[in-house]
Amino acid sequence: MREIDLAFNNSEHIDQLLVQEGDRVRKGQLLATLHSERTEAEVAAAKARMAAKKAVLARLEAGSRPEEIRQARANVAAAKARWVDARATFDRIQNLQKKQAVSQQALDDAQASLNTTSADLKVAEESLALMIAGPRVEDIEEARAMLKADEAQVMLAQELLKDTELYAPADSIIRNRILEPGDMATPQTPVLTLALSNPVWVRAYASGVVLGKLAPGISADVSTDSYPNKIYQGWVGFISPTAEFTPKNVETTELRTRLVYQVRVYVCNPQDELRLGMPATVFIPLDQPKPKPGHAAPDCAKPEADSSGG
Numbered sequence: 001m002r003e004i005d006l007a008f009n010n011s012e013h014i015d016q017l018l019v020q021e022g023d024r025v026r027k028g029q030l031l032a033t034l035h036s037e038r039t040e041a042e043v044a045a046a047k048a049r050m051a052a053k054k055a056v057l058a059r060l061e062a063g064s065r066p067e068e069i070r071q072a073r074a075n076v077a078a079a080k081a082r083w084v085d086a087r088a089t090f091d092r093i094q095n096l097q098k099k100q101a102v103s104q105q106a107l108d109d110a111q112a113s114l115n116t117t118s119a120d121l122k123v124a125e126e127s128l129a130l131m132i133a134g135p136r137v138e139d140i141e142e143a144r145a146m147l148k149a150d151e152a153q154v155m156l157a158q159e160l161l162k163d164t165e166l167y168a169p170a171d172s173i174i175r176n177r178i179l180e181p182g183d184m185a186t187p188q189t190p191v192l193t194l195a196l197s198n199p200v201w202v203r204a205y206a207s208g209v210v211l212g213k214l215a216p217g218i219s220a221d222v223s224t225d226s227y228p229n230k231i232y233q234g235w236v237g238f239i240s241p242t243a244e245f246t247p248k249n250v251e252t253t254e255l256r257t258r259l260v261y262q263v264r265v266y267v268c269n270p271q272d273e274l275r276l277g278m279p280a281t282v283f284i285p286l287d288q289p290k291p292k293p294g295h296a297a298p299d300c301a302k303p304e305a306d307s308s309g310g
Contacts, residue, residue, distance in 0.1 A: 002195070002196045003175065003193055003194065003195050003196070003276070004169065004170075004172070004193070004194045004196065005178075005190035005192075005193050006031070006166055006169075006190060006191055006192045006193075006194060007185070007186070007187055007188070007189055007190045007191055008032075008034055008163060008164070008166055008185045008186070008187065008191065009163040009187055010034060010039070010160060010163045010164060010185070010187075011184065011185065011186045011187070012034040012035055012036075012038075012039075012164065012184070012185060013034065013035050013182060013183070013184055013185070014032060014033075014034060014035075014179055014180065014181050014182060014183050014184075014185050014191065015033045015034055015035045015036070015164075015181060016032060016033045016181060017031070017032045017177060017179075017180065017181055017191075017192075018030060018031055018032060018033075019031050019032075019174045019177075019192070020174065020177070021174050021175065021176060021177055022173065022174060023173070023174045024171075024172075024173055024174075024197070025168040025171070025172055025173070025174060025194070026168065026171055027168055027169065027170050027171050028167055028168060029167065029168045030165055030166070030167055031166045031167060031168055031174075031191075031192060032165075032166040032191055032192065033164055033165050033166070034163075034164040034165075034185060035164075036161060036164040039157070039160050039161045039164055040161060042157045042160065042161075043154070043157040043158055043160075043161055045157075046150065046153045046154040046156075046157040047154055049150045049153070050147065050150040050151055050153070050154050053143065053146050053147040053150045054147060056143050056146075056147075057140070057143040057144060057147050060135040060139055060140045060143050061135075061140060063135060068131055069128070069131045069132060072124070072127055072128040072131045073128060075124045075127065075128070076121070076124040076125055076128050078124075079117065079120045079121040079123075079124040079125075080121055080124075082117045082120065082121075083114070083117040083118055083120070083121045085117075086110070086113045086114040086116075086117040086118075087114055087117075089110050089113065089114075090107075090110040090111060090113070090114045093106055093107050093110040094107060094110070166191060166192075168194065169194075170194075170196055170198075171196070171197055171198050172194040172195055172196050172197055173194065173195045173197050174192060174193075174194060175192075175193045175194060175195045175276075176192065176193035177191075177192060178190050178191055178192060178193065179191045195276050197272065199266050200266070200267045200268075200269040200274050201237065201264050201265060201266045201267060202222055202234070202264075202265045202267055202280045202282055203262060203263075203264060204262075204263045204264075204265055204282040205246055205247075205260040205261065205262055205263065206239075206260060206261050206263050206284075207258060207259075207260055207261075208243065208259065208260075208261065210286055211239070211261055213286040214236060214239055214263065214284065214286075215236065215239075215290040215291065216236050216237060216238065216239065216291075217235060217236065217290075217291035218235065218236050218284065218288055218290065218291060219233070219234070219235050219284075219285070219288065220234040220235055220236060220265045220282055220283065220284045221233065221234065221282070221283040221284075222234045222265065222267050222280050222281070222282050222283075223280065223281050223283070224274065224278055224279065224280045224281070225278075225279055226273075226278060227273060230273075232267045232268055232269065232274070233267070233268045234265045234266055234267040234268065234282070235265065235266055236263060236264070236265055236266075236284065237264045237265065237266045238262075238263070238264035239261060239262075239263050239264075240261045240262040240263070242261075243259040243260065243261055244259065244260065244261075244262065245258070245259060245260070246258050246260050263282075265282050265284075267280075
C-alpha cells in the first residue's frame with residue numbers, strides 16, 4: 001500500500017475532523033474543515049464589488065436614457081432663453097448709457113450677466129452633445145476590464161472557500177490524525193495520513209537470471225505469515241528497468257549483495273486482510289507463457305497500466 005499525507009491549501013485553525021484513525025473512507029468523502037468565517041466574508045465582499053462594476057458597465061453600455069436627453073434639451077432651451085434676455089438687457093442699457101441715461105455700473109452689471117448666461121448656455125449645449133453621443137468606447141472597455149478583474153477576484157475567493165474543506169483523494173484508510181480541532185493548519189503541515197487500500201501490491205525482487213521469463217500480466221501467487229494457509233491471486237504489474245542491490249531488510253548478507261530488479265505484484269484482496277508493511281512471499285511460475293496484448297485480468301479489478309516503479 002502507499003501512503004498520502006493530506007494538508008489544507010490554506011492557513012487557518014481546524015474546525016472539524018470528521019474521521020478517526022482506522023476509518024475506511026471513500027474517494028470524495030469530506031474529512032476535515034477549517035474555520036471559514038473570514039473566507040466567507042471575503043467572498044461576500046468580492047461579490048459586492050463585482051455587482052457594483054456590473055452596474056457601472058450596464059449603465060455605460062445602455063447610454064443616455066431618452067428622458068435624460070429630453071432634460072438636457074430643456075436645459076439648453078432654458079439657458080438660451082436666459083442668454084437672449086440678458087443680451088436684450090445689455091443692448092438696451094448700452095444704448096441708454098450712450099445717452100448718459102444710466103450709470104457705467106449698470107452697463108457693467110448687464111455685461112457680467114450676459115457673460116454668465118453665455119457660459120451657462122455653452123455648458124448646457126456641451127452636456128446635450130455628450131448625452132446624444134453616449135459614453136466613449138474607451139470608458140466602456142475600461143469598465144469591462146475592471147469587471148473581469150473583479151470576476152477573477154470572486155473566483156479566487158470561492159476557491160479559497162473550497163480549500164477550507166479537505167476531501168479524500170481516493171479510497172483509503174485513515175492511518176494517522178496528525179492535527180486536531182483548534183490546531184493551526186498550513187499547506188506545509190499534514191493533517192491526516194491515508195493508506196491507499198486499492199490497489200494492493202507487493203514489492204518483490206527478482207534476479208537477472210529469471211528476468212527474461214517475467215512480463216507484466218503474468219500470474220502470481222502471494223502468501224503471508226499472517227495467513228500461511230491462504231494463497232492470494234495476483235499478477236505482475238511492473239518490472240523495474242534498473243538493477244539495484246537487494247534491500248537491507250532481506251535476511252542474509254549473501255542475498256543483500258546481489259543485484260536484483262524490483263517487481264511490483266498486484267494482489268487481489270477481496271476481504272481486506274492484507275495490511276501495509278505486511279511481509280509476503282511471492283510465487284511466480286516461470287514456465288507460463290507471456291501474456292498477449294489484451295490479456296484478461298484476474299477476477300479482481302486490474303489497475304491501469306503501471307509506468308513507474310515508485
